[in-house]
Amino acid sequence: MRIRNLRAFTLVELLVVIAIIGILVGLLLPAVQAAREAARRMQCTNNLKQIGLAVHTYVDAQRKFPSGFYFQGPGMANRGDRPRRLPGFGWTSSLLPYVEQSALFNQLNFNLGMSVAPNSLLVATVLPFAACPSAPNPSTNKKMGTTGTAFGFSDPGLAVTNYVGCGGSFSGSAYYSSTPVENKNGIIMEDTKFGFESVTDGTSNTLMAGETVYYGTGTDSSFLWDPTWFGHYQSSGGRADAPEAIMRVGQFRSNPPSIASADVKRNSFSSKHVGGSNFVLGDGSVHFIAQTVQHTETPSTAPVNWANIGVFQRLCSRNDGQVVSGFNN
Amino acid sequence: MIRFPSFGCLAKHILSLVAICFSISITGCGGNSDLASVTGKITFDDKPLADAFVVFSPTSAGTTSYGRTNSAGEYEMVFSDNEKGAWLGENIVRITTGDVGTGSSSAKKEILPSVYNVNSTLRQTVEKKTNRFDFDLKSSAGKIKQTITE
Missing domain, CATH: 1.20.5 (Single alpha-helices involved in coiled-coils or other helix-helix interfaces)
Incomplete structure (x- = not known):
């Protein structure tokens, strides 16, 4: 009888080893990817924490929350008198001295529009904490004009962010001219002048800012309300009023599917984190709120029937008088 | 051997x-166990309503799902890009055709009466099965309210 040489591997043995290694790698890869996403989510949490702290320092210094959107610069004419709405700066610009960007803040001229030099060049500055690492942001700045116009293709554009203020519970809540008055119930809204005393629900029960993804391509104005740091400027029709670009509201649930209407996308908070998105509350604490949190998408009425309104919309309001619990799970 | x-x-x-x-x-x-498949057909004055945005908002717990009709007026509710269905229980249904222009697409006007969207009277109860809800909308149902502003 011939004795086989047992030192060598047979083909089947080799295949078995490969199969086992394949299974182990298959089990490990999703875990590694999940760990990477968890780390990115933590980085995002930290970014929002910095923004929350900056708002608190701002309130300490200025005795009021930063106005979400500056309809007009200091020294400019009254509202109705202006043919063009300048300058377009938002709440994030006011936070600059409180996030160690005093040098940048001092170079900006708040009497001029964002699209005017030197502002037009400075607002292209990308701040590292202004973007969520999970979000698919464009590598270029947002260019919202056409050739030859302000923020057109020849300009460096506006720096992109993923963090937007919470303007209130309803569509249009962030607008100064929003009616009825119950609409204007957020913390970060256009032309506001109030401090902590106006957050009657308690700062630990009210959303102050959250995150949103970038929908457009970054090279043209394919989505007008994509989030930008410093403020927003819409050159078409001489308009600079786009509070939706730097604020979001609670009218719609977070993380809408891609079939959602443009109106839903421009008003809702969204993220690339699985199952929800991060928010900083008025007290500066950051919470991951699930996209499944109760939401009724109730349109605004006067008076508002808060008893029938979902948890998420109540969280977005600073003065609804309702008890909110169990949102953080 | x-x-x-x-x-x-x-x-x-x-x-x-x-x-x-x-x-x-x-x-x-x-696979969220609180979701159930919802499909259906929407007609407006007996004609299929294309490109309408459908919202199912649960009245007690849970959150909204969205759908959009195709050229035949058929819709399917979607919760997220990889989860289909609407939340179980009673839902307020809002159907709208209005939308804002994004820069690459132009704005769309609301053509449906407000009792189908902003002041919706439509209610459906989603059950743990494959649900089918057809809506037959009429232009005579009331006034149209343009709610979306640029």
């Missing part, structure tokens, strides 16, 4: 293990 069949057997076991792991990984993740 005794070893070969036994190794072949082991390889078969390994193969079945791979198959089991694969099937678990496919079926195991995703």
